[in-house]
Structure formats: structure tokens, C-alpha cells
Amino acid sequence: MAGTDRRRKSEAAEFCREDAPAIILVEPQLGENIGMVARAMLNCGLIDLRIVNPREGWDRAKAEKASSGATMVLDRARFYTSTKEAVADLETVYATTARVRDMVKPMVTPRQAATEAVELSPTGRKIGILFGKEAKGLTNDDVALCDAILHLPLNPAFASLNLAQAVLIIGYEWFTMNDDTEGRYVHKSRSKSARPATKEEVIGFYEHLEDALDKSGFLRIEEKRPNMVRNIRNIFARIELTWQEVQTLRGIVAFLSTGRGGGPGKGKDD
Template sequence: MAGTDRRRKSEAAEFCREDAPAIILVEPQLGENIGMVARAMLNCGLIDLRIVNPREGWDRDKAEKASSGARLVLDRAKFYETTKEAVADLETVYATTARPRDMVKAMVTPRKAAEESVALAAGNLRTGVLFGKEAKGLHNDDVALCDAILHLPLNPAFASLNLAQAVLLIGYEWFTMNDDTQERYIPQARGKTARPATKDEVIGFYEHLEKELDASGFLRVEEKRPSMVRNIRNIFARIDLTLQEVQTLRGIVAFLSNGRSGGPGENK
């Protein structure tokens, strides 16, 4: 899904937070996977990538290509020989694992982990999320270092995710905890003709439409005309019409009033 605003790409760092959870990859095998993880991280404002004992010879160039421009994350990545070293400065660490383990640990969803991470960050405490190698996941010794297991509730018959998908799901939950985007809204239109229509312009459309409806006989029943006109106006009043949309609607009314073969008519 493409969505990067190229004009604002240089501002990516402004949306990243140093108190965000660290993403810790243990023994990743492919540069492409590291790059796709970096991309998913930057999508969600995560910037602290830690890599433990990657496979020898992993390709940085392939990682950069797969990151789709998330060099900011790759350039800041830190490398460690052991998981113990990678989590040493963190207070709370979550392990991602789909396999049952012979150890008793709390299990949390990505949303709950995000809530906890935000609360901990408010107290200047750092968190991290541990991911194992692509094919085999985490070692038991790695899981033992963690405070809880992060469980992603997916289709139990098919819960397979690649590394970047898992990072994106977890990062998204954290990002939305810190985001105030409205759940449903109409973005401000761009351009001169796309500005919101004034009441005068909207009323002009109403009167144009009503004039043609009178001429066609649609409003011929005099006692019903006032309520029908109000109903028509209320339909359009529920829409935040732009000037461009008003002009289009008036063009439609003019065209229909002149007949299909008459060509576009003038606004009346």
C-alpha cells in the first residue's frame, strides 16, 4: 500500500519517539527481512532497532532496497553478540512466540503491550519486543529473559506471519496509542475550486434544482411542495459540499433539464 508523502519524507524523524519500544531481532537470516522490518518500524514511528548475531554475510544493500527508504532506522541500528546485551538497558521486554513453552509467563495482546509501554514510558522506563529468527523463532533462553509473551490473536488455523508483518502489527498498536487521528473524518480538500461551498452557493444550487423540478412537474402537488423541498435540501445539507461539487451538481441539473440530446446546458 503506497502512502508516503514524498514532500514530507525528510520529516520522518519528527514522528519517531525515543521512548518507543525497541525492536530486537535475534539471529535474523536475511538482509531483506531486516529492511522490511525497518520499513514497518518507520511506518509506526519506531526508531530503535537492535540486531543480535545476524547471519554472517547478510546484505546491507538488499536491506536498504527492501526498506523502501527507511535508512533512518537502518543507520541507527545497533548490533549485539547476545540477547542479554541487547536488552540490558530495558526494564520490560516482551517475547513474540507462537509455540507453547514450558514456562509460566503472562501473555498479553499487542494492544495491551502498547498500553503498558506508553504507561512505562511516562515513568521513564524503557520497553522492548523480542523477535526470533524467521524459521525457528526464539530460543527458550531468550524467552526466559522476557517479562511476558506477546500473543497475536489471529486465525488459529493459520496464524503465520512474516517478521515485518509481526513488527507492523505491534508497532501500529503502539503508534495509535499516541495518535489523535479522528476515526472518521473528511480531509480538507485542496485547490481553489475544492474549498467548502458558501451558503450562498449551496442555496443557489437548491434554487436552481427546485426551479427545474417545478418546470418538470415533479413538485406539482402544491400542498406537498414545501415538505418535499425541505426534504431535498436536508439530503444535501448532510453533505459538506465543496464549491466544485456544487458546480458539478448544477451542471448535472442543467444537462438533464435540456434533455439527453441537447448537450450541456448553462447554469440557470
């Protein structure tokens, strides 16, 4: 889904935090996958990418293309020869794995891991999330280095994800823990015409519409008119009309009232 505001692309780094979890890819095989992971990371304000023994000859150009412009993540990526080396400076590490392991470890969901990461952030604790190679995942030795297993609760009969999808799900949970976006809101356009309509403008539309309905005979039953008018007004009150929308609605009422030929309710062919 395309959604980058090109005018703000240069600000992307401002939404990345140094205390965000590190993303550690163990033996990734394809440059495209590394690029898509970088893209998912920048989507979620993650900047610390660590790569352990990528396949020899992986294509940086393909990684950049697949990153869709998230080159700042690729440029900062650090490379290691072992998982042990990649996690050495971290204090809490989660292993992402879908396979049952013959070891006792706490299991956490992405949301729980994100919650813990946010809670630990003020203490200065450095956190990492470990991802295995595309086909085989992490080895038991890799998992043994971690404090908990991060398990994604998905369709148990089909829980297959590619690297970037897994990173995006986990990164999204972390990002939203630090985000105050309302669950439901109206997009505020920069256009002046998109400003909220004043009550005077909305009431003017109501009266225009009701006058047209009176003239058409729609509100002809006097005892029912007050309730019908309230119902009509309540319909539009729920929409949070903008100035431009009020003007459009008034134009519609005027057009339907006069018809193409200029007479009330008449079309030019009538």
C-alpha cells in the first residue's frame, strides 16, 4: 500500500528512535528480502539492522530497489560473523520461531514484546529481535541465546510469513506503543475548503433543503413534519460536514429544485 508523503521523506529519520529494538537477520539469503526488511523497519521507525553471515554475493542493488527508498536503514546496517557477536551488546533478545523447541523458554506475542520493550526503554536496556534464514529459521543454538520466544498467533493451519512480513508485524506493535494516533478521526486536509462547516452554514443548508422539501410536497403531512425534519438533520449531523460539502449539497438541492430547464421540479424535456 503506497502511503509515503514524498514531501516529508527527508524527515523519515526523525521518527526513528535509537532506543528501538535491533532487528537481527541470521543468514538471510536474498538481497530483495534484506531490502524489504529495511522498508518494513523504516515504516515502523526502526533503524538498527544487524545481519549475520548473509549469503555470499547477495545483491545490494536489488536490496536497495526492494527497500523502496529505505536506504538509510541499509546504509547503517552492521554485519557480523556469528549470532553471538551480533547480540553481544544487547541485554534482552527475543527469538522469532514458529517451530516447537525442546527447551523451556517464555513465550510472548508481538504485542507483549512491544510492551516490554517500551517499559524497559527508560532503563536504557538494549533489546533485539532475532530472525532466522528464510527457509529454515533459527537454529536451537541461536534460540538458546535468547531470553524468550516471540510467537505470532496466526492461522495455525497456515502461519507462513516472509521475513519482511514478520518484521512489519512486530515493528508495528512497537511503533503503535509509542504513537498517540486516535482510533477514529477525520483526515484534516490542508485545503481551506476542507475546514469544518460552521453551525450557521450547516443550518443554512438544513433550511435550504427543508424549503425545497416543503415545495415538493415531501413534508406535506403537518403533524409528521417536525419529527421528519429532526430525522433529516440528524442524518447530516453525524457526518461532520466541511464547508465544501455544504456548498456541494446546497448545489444539489438547488439543481433538483429547479431542474435543467429552470422551472421548479422541471427537466428540460418535461
